[in-house]
Amino acid sequence: MKVQIVEVGPRDGLQNEKEMVSTAAKIQLIDRLVSSGLKRVEASSFVNPKWIPQLADATEVLQGITWSSDVTFSALVPNIRGLERARASGLTEIALFMSASETHNLKNINKTIEDTFPILREVAREALTLGMRVRGYVSTAFGCPYEGAVPIDNSRRVTNELLDMGVFEVSLGDTIGVATPKQVREVIGEIVKDVTTERLAGHFHDTRGTGLANVSAALDVGLRTFDSSIGGLGGCPYAPGAAGNISTEDLVYMLNGMDYETGVDLERLLEAGAFIQQQLGRELSSKVLKAHLAATCVE
Ligand code: HMG
Ligand code: MG
Numbered sequence: 001m002k003v004q005i006v007e008v009g010p011r012d013g014l015q016n017e018k019e020m021v022s023t024a025a026k027i028q029l030i031d032r033l034v035s036s037g038l039k040r041v042e043a044s045s046f047v048n049p050k051w052i053p054q055l056a057d058a059t060e061v062l063q064g065i066t067w068s069s070d071v072t073f074s075a076l077v078p079n080i081r082g083l084e085r086a087r088a089s090g091l092t093e094i095a096l097f098m099s100a101s102e103t104h105n106l107k108n109i110n111k112t113i114e115d116t117f118p119i120l121r122e123v124a125r126e127a128l129t130l131g132m133r134v135r136g137y138v139s140t141a142f143g144c145p146y147e148g149a150v151p152i153d154n155s156r157r158v159t160n161e162l163l164d165m166g167v168f169e170v171s172l173g174d175t176i177g178v179a180t181p182k183q184v185r186e187v188i189g190e191i192v193k194d195v196t197t198e199r200l201a202g203h204f205h206d207t208r209g210t211g212l213a214n215v216s217a218a219l220d221v222g223l224r225t226f227d228s229s230i231g232g233l234g235g236c237p238y239a240p241g242a243a244g245n246i247s248t249e250d251l252v253y254m255l256n257g258m259d260y261e262t263g264v265d266l267e268r269l270l271e272a273g274a275f276i277q278q279q280l281g282r283e284l285s286s287k288v289l290k291a292h293l294a295a296t297c298v299e
Contacts, residue, residue: 001224002262003225004225004262005248006040006171006226006228008228008245009033010042014055017054017233020053023057028275029276030073035268036265037262038071042073042076043062044057044075045075046081058085062075063089067090074093076094076137077095079123080126082123083123093134094134094135096120096136096137096162098116098138099144100140101154102147104139104175104238108139124166124167125166128166135170137173138158138162138170139175140173140176141172142172142183142187143179155187169199170201171202171225172188172200172202175236176239181210184217184218185217185220188223189221198224201226205243206246206247229245230272230286231249232285243285247289248269249270250286250287252266252288253288273286273289
């Protein structure tokens with residue numbers, strides 16, 4: 001059985017890094033991720049660069065990477081200005097994003113949920129007219145850093161609004177890594193009343209160590225697409241305390257052992273992890289990367 005991995009390291013992973021990562025290193029990271037067999041890579045963000053300075057070089061990154069016809073690159077887009085920049089950089093897929101909780105939406109994109117819908121609807125309409133594919137994210141679908149518990153109905157409503165705008169897939173985000181497997185089953189169990197599992201993805205952060213357990217629960221209820229980040233990099237600058245995404249190395253290792261096919265060569269993926277760890281100059285959280293590097297040290 002196949003599982004699709006959406007690699008979000010170059011975007012979700014790097015957006016929270018305080019020290020600027022060079023454009024050349026970002027390009028090399030993406031090329032290495034692609035050479036490991038990943039077919040979907042979120043390369044950067046076309047948000048307001050004042051909000052996320054680390055990704056201000058999105059255009060240059062997309063200019064520098066090696067494009068391949070069987071790999072889809074994508075980037076976050078919050079508004080029409082972002083769409084124009086994404087289009088000019090050659091992207092054929094974009095990702096819209098908003099939150100299921102009011103306060104996180106306000107802090108992250110400076111608008112209420114109600115005011116966000118028409119903006120994203122217009123972006124989706126334009127992008128679809130241009131022949132682009134549009135993905136959607138629902139952040140704080142399992143909990144909000146400011147409001148705590150988020151009613152399932154909020155996540156369900158935002159998911160349905162995004163689907164109605166024409167997104168092909170909604171990624172359900174546990175932005176601050178509070179979800180547990182039981183909750184994952186409950187939330188996804190409600191959402192699939194309106195949408196098939198093929199149009200949903202799981203986006204888990206591992207702040208409290210439940211990331212892979214949540215993937216396993218989501219697999220049980222039928223999800224087959226997961227976002228993850230090389231090395232376990234990541235976080236959200238507008239979600240205090242949010243740790244990294246689940247690590248792609250750990251995800252691939254687990255899926256391999258569960259007989260799911262990902263098409264990813266773990267050895268090459270580990271080389272990409274070692275590369276970005278060296279660039280950042282600190283140990284990353286991926287357990288499989290740590291184990292691999294420790295084993296290669298004693299060999
Ligand atoms: P705003 O300041 O309210 O925007 O930001 P504005 O429309 O008032 O524009 C202000 C200025 O920004 C203008 O320039 C615009 O041209 C410029 P000025 O006239 O002052 O010189 N501007 C832009 N420039 C370039 N590209 C653009 C753009 N947009 C405006 N796209 C906005 C509103 C939504 C733009 C802002 O809040 C923003 O960029 N937020 C993004 C924050 C972000 O990226 N957060 C992290 C990603 S979300 C996440 O991590 C969660 C996720 O991983 C899932 C999960 O884990 O749950 C996806
Ligand atoms: Mg995220």
